Amino acid sequence: MSQTVFEPWNDPDAKPLIQFKNVTKRFGEFTAIDNQSFDIYEKEFFALLGPSGCGKTTMMRMLAGFETPTEGTILLGGQDIAPFPPNKRAVNMMFQSYALFPHLSVWDNIAFGLKRDGKPKDEIAARVEEMLKLTRLEQFARRKPHQISGGQRQRVALARSLAKAPKLLLLDEPLGALDAKLRQATQFELMDIQEKTGTTFVIVTHDQEEAMTVASRVAVMDNGKIIQADTPQVIYEAPASRYVADFIGDVNLIDGMAEAREGGAVAAPTEPEAAKKAEPEAPTAQEPEAPAADPARRAPQPNERGKWLHDKLFKYILGPREDAPKQLPPPTPEESKASAPVSQADVAAPGGIAIHWAEGQPPIIASNGDPALAGQRVTLAVRPEKLGISKDRPEASNALRGKVIDIAYLGNLSTYHVELANGTMVKAQLANTRRVAQRDITWEDEVWISFRDTAGVVLSE
């Protein structure tokens, strides 16, 4: 990796800006934060992500000074911050409700913190103007908070909390009150401002997409503990636990028994070979070939009265009734080929593990699995977009038979809900590169789900 990549957490010499050292926070009997130690580095955009009540807000409020740890210490730049009340910390917070002072104008809201420092007037004015410019609020300076829109209020809150140039800025669900479109635009704005000011940002959110978008590192929390703290890519592609895999995005979890695969070049071909041999028996043994789904069954049909009405009246206007339901034209051969998920022949790499997930079915090959897991129950986590779906058996390390139960059309994507032989439901996501009318897979179709031997992540419990 080149030197320009920003990852101080991998640099043993980097000095963290914030250090949590065995921090525990209890509210009476309830433990909100459970003995946590972690570091946040300068200029980082650190996201605390988790469901409500997981302790992420408590974590932030301890940094701001509104809560004190029951045990352990928090260091800011190497100094214990416990003795400093919130008004003496070089930490500012942007509140979820924005907490703009309703009786003060936008200008005075931004100047509020600067005035408390007793800075000279012209200096305050210059800084406020700078902040207004940064957040593009110049023309709203004289307005009161209730006279501007939600997005503008959000920017005022950001400008106010940045005005004192804090070492650390805390953002508590900063975009929660904005609608989806505005939120997306604001996420990029936040990243831009973070880069421009070089301030360390810690953001608390329950929106995993938001955390993934803005953060340099994401800490996934549950029940007062950080389960995994890593870059968005690692969190998504290599979740360390079932919880993280499930919490971030959509995932297919397939449970099974791990068996070590033989490493080395010799063993490799035998395994898929065996899988292929076992293949033809599986569907016949498990489920007698289901009759081809009759598309007419799903099409709405008129009842007796409807037929009568049509024959007596509508026939003359609309023409004769078609008994046969309208059907999509069958796909051309090229189209069928294009929809094949794994274009090149895919041969599994040697080593790793095979997962026996259902009786009578070939095991799933995970060449990236740890052979030490052999004999244990494991879970394979595969993202829906890593699954291919096709009508013909594809050349892939893993090909599983299933039936399409449901199709969710999302516009750019379609998600196919496919029931596997043992009743496991998996989701396969396909980009709709062609228009729906040309889609050749529909409800009740027998399909093949395929994925590479490295597509999933093997998780032990």
Next chain:
Amino acid sequence: MRRATLILLPYLWLLALFLVPFIIVLKISLSDIALAIPPYTPTLDVSEGWRGIRDFFAGLDFENFVFLTTDDLYWKAYISSLKIAFIATFCTLLVGYPIAYGMANAPDHWRPTLMMLVILPFWTSFLIRVYSWMGILSTEGYLNQLLLGMGLISEPLTILNTPVAVYIGIVYTYLPFMILPIYSALERMDGSLLEAAEDLGCSRFKAFWLITVPLSKTGIIAGCFLVFIPTIGEFVIPSLLGGSQTLMIGKVLWEEFFNNRDWPVASAVAVVLLLILIIPIVLFQRNEQKQREAEG
């Protein structure tokens, strides 16, 4: 049409219960005292037709208002009333604000109980409550007995029949009117505003002064008006607790009406009192409206 009817309703109410009585009082204030029933002239005699109406208006003059300026009792009473009302309102604010603040910051399940306690005194007659203060404040009263018993004082304090007793009575009586509007203003306040102020470098006290107080301004103003206005014309408290030393316009008015039976002068006193009260309120409201318009 329906909207007009709806608007008409409050106007009719105001007309019947405020404007008509006021016009009657105004008319009496322009009349002359007479030994008759009612005790003033002229009275409108419609049976005489047009001439009766003309005689009636010819009989009205501003004599009584001129009289008010000749006797310094009246303006002294007005000034004294204003002074007492100002001081009493300020004291009520000093006592009421912390109570309202405490209520607004009390745990949620406590608030209905606290609210109940504030309103509870209204369930007893106002007169009886003021009387009971006589029992507490008199030289042989409970307060003096308590203080003497504790050895804090060696001889009883004279509180009853002094202005201090009047202030105590007014603060006690009008406290709920101060607490409730302030409480409702404070209760609406978002707690994160204070955290934000602290986060931006305020001490707790500074945050209270810069955020809480300005945001409860509307409650403070409403509470002050609700105390100030009835206090100026207050009659019962000064006459029961204030003794003969305390000069208040309400007492003067009462004496003119019932002791001197001089209805015209008493009415003139009442009209002037109303003007004293209305003018600042109207000015204040106009100012508020201007501010709101300036803010857009």
